[in-house]
Amino acid sequence: MESKKSNLHVLLVSFPAQGHINPLLRLAKCLASKGLLVTFSTTETIGHMMKEATNTKSTNIGQGELRFEFFSDGWEIDEPQRANLATWMHQLETAGRESFTELINRQSEMGKPVSCIINNPFVPWATDVAAEIEIPCAVLWVQSCAVYSIYYHFQHQLASFPNPDQRDMMLDLPSLPSLEFDDIPDFLTLNPFDSLRKVILSQFKNLDKAFCVLVDSFEELERETIEVMSRISAPIKPVGPLFRSTKNASIRGDIWKAADDCLQWLDSQSPNSVVYVSFGSVVSLSNEQLEELSAGLLKSGTPFLWVVKTPPPDMGSKPELPQGFKEEAEGKGMVVEWCPQEQVLAHSAVSCFLTHCGWNSSMECLTSGVPVVAFPQWGDQNTNAKFLIDVYGVGIRTKKTQREKDGIVVVTRDEVERCIFEVTKGPKAEEIKKNAIKWKEAAEAAVADGGSSHRNIELFVDDIQRMAS
Numbered sequence: 001m002e003s004k005k006s007n008l009h010v011l012l013v014s015f016p017a018q019g020h021i022n023p024l025l026r027l028a029k030c031l032a033s034k035g036l037l038v039t040f041s042t043t044e045t046i047g048h049m050m051k052e053a054t055n056t057k058s059t060n061i062g063q064g065e066l067r068f069e070f071f072s073d074g075w076e077i078d079e080p081q082r083a084n085l086a087t088w089m090h091q092l093e094t095a096g097r098e099s100f101t102e103l104i105n106r107q108s109e110m111g112k113p114v115s116c117i118i119n120n121p122f123v124p125w126a127t128d129v130a131a132e133i134e135i136p137c138a139v140l141w142v143q144s145c146a147v148y149s150i151y152y153h154f155q156h157q158l159a160s161f162p163n164p165d166q167r168d169m170m171l172d173l174p175s176l177p178s179l180e181f182d183d184i185p186d187f188l189t190l191n192p193f194d195s196l197r198k199v200i201l202s203q204f205k206n207l208d209k210a211f212c213v214l215v216d217s218f219e220e221l222e223r224e225t226i227e228v229m230s231r232i233s234a235p236i237k238p239v240g241p242l243f244r245s246t247k248n249a250s251i252r253g254d255i256w257k258a259a260d261d262c263l264q265w266l267d268s269q270s271p272n273s274v275v276y277v278s279f280g281s282v283v284s285l286s287n288e289q290l291e292e293l294s295a296g297l298l299k300s301g302t303p304f305l306w307v308v309k310t311p312p313p314d315m316g317s318k319p320e321l322p323q324g325f326k327e328e329a330e331g332k333g334m335v336v337e338w339c340p341q342e343q344v345l346a347h348s349a350v351s352c353f354l355t356h357c358g359w360n361s362s363m364e365c366l367t368s369g370v371p372v373v374a375f376p377q378w379g380d381q382n383t384n385a386k387f388l389i390d391v392y393g394v395g396i397r398t399k400k401t402q403r404e405k406d407g408i409v410v411v412t413r414d415e416v417e418r419c420i421f422e423v424t425k426g427p428k429a430e431e432i433k434k435n436a437i438k439w440k441e442a443a444e445a446a447v448a449d450g451g452s453s454h455r456n457i458e459l460f461v462d463d464i465q466r467m468a469s
């Protein structure tokens with residue numbers, strides 16, 4: 001059992017989005033299980049949506065404790081966020097700096113001064129606040145180390161990146177496979193993403209002020225890239241997969257209510273028979289793509305569990321499934337707004353995951369031993385898909401083509417059907433499953449006592465203790 005390190009108080013700060021909250025909250029639980037007092041914070045507007053996590057303001061985890069506190073981003077809790085990304089990020093920083101500083105001061109007034117701050121680099125200003133108050137600060141990088149390398153090389157102009165007129169040009173970076181245009185995060189290469197590119201690159205603004213860069217990956221998965229990037233940027237400690245490092249799966253940071261009854265539905269399905277379909281928390285598909293995907297799922301004859309979420313207020317409208325789909329899908333599949341994904345991927349009825357390849361989803365399926373149909377949409381999803389398929393060998397990537405009836409570029413229903421077949425029953429299916437199991441076992445070993453990620457967490461806690469004494 002971990003001994004209580006009651007003098008240490010770690011404060012985590014998450015960017016207010018599901019894909020950031022999950023890894024930060026998992027790290028929070030992991031550190032609390034080491035006997036630390038840990039406070040998880042994000043903005044009030046998103047915090048009040050994390051009902052399952054925050055209904056109990058404080059939870060004991062082993063000898064440690066996990067608490068929740070939120071800071072203002074300048075919006076009223078129920079006020080729709082109508083600003084564009086640049087304005088919204090500016091307001092988050094302006095209001096957040098002040099309110100977050102107050103939150104830290106409150107901890108001292110309560111007799112629980114903060115010993116260490118961990119932010120995720122989408123809120124780089126938290127590092128400035130830490131420096132002003134003279135509190136050591138570390139960051140948790142929530143994407144792969146390969147993506148860290150790509151962004152870093154772009155930001156520091158250490159390599160030539162193709163522009164849209166150079167689609168045949170390959171990108172070669174140390175320790176990474178040669179990347180084609182479509183494997184590179186398109187925030188870097190395509191013009192419509194200007195403001196997102198600025199946000200992405202601002203992650204490196206304060207990275208050198210952090211005493212450590214933790215990453216939700218593990219040594220056995222990205223060893224060479226971790227070594228290369230530790231040499232040229234900052235020391236990187238892989239501590240993942242974080243969702244496996246913590247046993248308190250019941251404290252979930254979902255901002256949508258999960259349909260837990262889908263687990264009973266999975267219980268009623270045959271082992272290794274269901275395709276799980278989800279595009280994470282941000283991506284919305286066009287109506288044309290929804291039409292093709294739903295027809296492809298039905299055509300595949302495979303039972304499916306499909307997450308079709310309603311976007312948060314003002315981030316889009318509820319996706320419209322094609323007319324008649326619900327009736328046709330009766331008895332063949334289940335459509336939910338949100339699901340407990342960790343448990344779904346661990347369920348024996350699930351045979352494969354058709355995913356948008358966000359980094360959390362990629363890590364979760366890779367280390368649950370679930371084969372992948374990669375259906376990336378944008379950003380680092382393209383790079384994650386490349387690695388899942390060509391480097392880790394755990395699936396197959398969908399191809400987009402022009403639809404015959406209207407010339408719109410989509411993944412067609414035939415392609416959806418083909419990919420599901422290939423990954424579950426095709427000639428490569430056995431090898432894909434073998435690779436998936438290999439990575440699951442490697443991840444289990446990394447987080448087990450004495451494993452690479454377990455050791456890195458212990459070293460990190462030692463670092464905090466040393467700096468606090």
Ligand code: UDP
Nearest residue numbers: 019022280281307338339341358359360361
């Ligand atoms: N997730 C979930 N239930 C769902 C869909 C997604 O719990 O129905 C979780 C998933 O387990 C992952 C996160 O939401 O931890 C999505 O993060 P990811 O990086 O995959 O994608 P993003 O939402 O950032 O695009």
